Amino acid sequence: MSAAQGRSERLRWWAWVLLAAVWFATLQIRPMFDPDEGRYAEIPREMVASANWVTPRLDGLKYFEKPVLQYWATASVYSVFGLSNWSSRLWTVGLGFGCLVLIYAWLARMYDRRAALAGVALLAMSPYFGIIAHLDLLDAGLTFWLTAMVLAFTRAQCAPPGSPPERNWMLLSWAMAALALLTKGLEVYVLAGLALVGYTLVERDARPWRRLHLLAGIPLMVAIAAPWFIAVSLRNSQFAEYFFIHEHFQRFLTDEARRVEPWWYFIALLVIGAFAWLVPLARAARAAWRDQGPVAHFKPLKFLLLYALLTVVFFSTSDSKLATYILPIFPPIAALSGVYLVRRPKALPRAVWAAAALATFVAVGLLVYSQHRNGFIAPHAVAWAVAAIAVALGSALYSAVRARRGGSPDSGELAAPFVVAVSFIFVWQALLCQYAVTPPSRSAYQLVQAIRADVHPDTALYSVQQYRQTIPPYLGRLLTLVDYKGELGPGERWQPGLMTATPAQFVHQWQASHDAIAFFPPSVWRRYRAQGLPGRVIARDSFTVAVSRT
Secondary structure (H helix, E strand, C coil): CCHHHHHHHHHHHHHHHHHHHHHCCCCCCCCCCCCHHHHHHHHHHHHHHHCCCCCCEECCEECCCCCCHHHHHHHHHHHHHCCCHHHHHHHHHHHHHHHHHHHHHHHHHHCCHHHHHHHHHHHHHCHHHHHHCCCCCCHHHHHHHHHHHHHHHHHHHHCCCCCHHHHHHHHHHHHHHHHHHHHHCCHHHHHHHHHHHHHHHHHCCCHHHHCCCHHHHHHHHHHHHHHHHHHHHHHCCCHHHHHHHHHHHHHHHCCCCCCCCCCCHHHHHHHHHCHHHHHHHHHHHHHHHHCCCCECCECHHHHHHHHHHHHHHHHHCCCCCCHHHHHHHHHHHHHHHHHHHCCCCCHHHHHHHHHHHHHHHHHHHHHHHHHHHHCCCCHHHHHHHHHHHHHHHHHHHHHHHHHHHCCCCCCHHHHHHHHHHHHHHHHHHHHHHHHHCCCCCCCCHHHHHHHHHHCCCCCEEEEECCCCCCHHHHHCCCCEEECCCHHHHHHHHHCCCCCEECHHHHHHHHHHCCCEEEEECHHHHHHHHHCCCCCEEEEECCCCEEEECC
16 A cells, blocks of 8 residues: 555544544433433333343333334443433444445445445535434434445445355345344335336346245245344243234224325425435436446345335325334435435535525524523524534535535545534534523433432332433433333233322322422413322422422
8 A cells, every 4th residue: 555545544534533533423412302311211221120122111111112122222232321311322323424434335345435425425515414313313323324235235245146256145135134023123124025026027127036035034034033033022922922913913004103295295205315316316316216336136226225115105105193103214215325426426515505504493483482482592592503504604605615626535525424414413413402502402411410309219100191211311210200101001901000100099109208309281280289189399390390299
């Protein structure tokens, strides 16, 4: 390796270090949001506290909505570093960052570094990806494993038939599918199967089916995924029916989860998520459809396109729609758009201006919302808004100037997409931070800090007609639920009387207690107070009143 090549490699290494530093910059700053971040922080905390790593529990009750991989990973982080904002998010946000690495590595290997950096920049410009991948949800982890599975599959199919690389990439794809299964469930096989069937029908080519290495891949997948499913089923007779039937088939086919949205719901989210690069995406999709591929026997860009399209169609047909469901399509569509973008050098600056305009609109909109709702704007909200707008517009100006000047492949042509990626990774986090400090509070962090001195090891804790999910992880305690079911309803049925109390039992226990704290919705507290329930308000926010018995 020459000295120039060595310097180039070191620059690339430090560029990724900078990208990672910015990506993880606000993990600790932002409080956990209700309800999901509280839930996915609390379940691993209870795993560590109970030393039971087989049966997931939420507030002490069995919780079988999702598999266990993310719980295990976060519990492992807690075992070393303890529970905090950053440690609760490290696994999922880290895998979100891993999606950028996957896209870069795949494009650089299959095409070139220009396409790789363009793909990374486009993915970073997506507010949908940039925001969801910075929250403690299951979707970023699922997106990473699904993206790794799909990209490994395309590498296998592009390898010489029957070669060791084909076998190795396919086995890696099977392993990634198993980890996706352990993250969120059976949908991984539906999405992969739809893409493979769709590709076969469109191309009239059944060769990919003969190159799946089923005899080695299926045992590998079973060896990775099956042990936990077997163990949890043996310990919990309710698991198999609830997880496989209720959480997959009933939730998909009925409106039982009360997540009914119009058929175009995910199309609208796709438009928002890829707003800045909708035109390049449309043109890239057309180019991918016509692309002949880097090898004669497989067309990877067409496969990625079909995977994305059929994923949107699949979730659009469901009676249960949640905004995060289509996150897994964004790395693949950013990849195929990156390949197109290098052929249109003026497309990137236009996309960056569009992303900057969207970021400015959101930042100003949050300020207007705060003034309208609250009658004031928090100074920290203004600071985050200004930072987001300044960085977004600065990135747009930089990319425009670079495009006008041109540049060699080792300078401006590669520097511009990297600067765009770093900039918008920061921009979407800044807007998340602005959202976090804009009332009403969407986290119980401040509420818990206000009552912490009143909570002793023997203090009885009640949650009446609500379950504020960021309270337990911040307090490190379970709550006795009063007249509340929600998603904990199945756990209450399976373990009646555990961590629950009827309103009459609560009133009796409260009256007899000398050290208790209860959390009420404001209207519920007013009703109990009017009925003569004793207590002293020790803290409150927009959603919860904390009342002490003493």
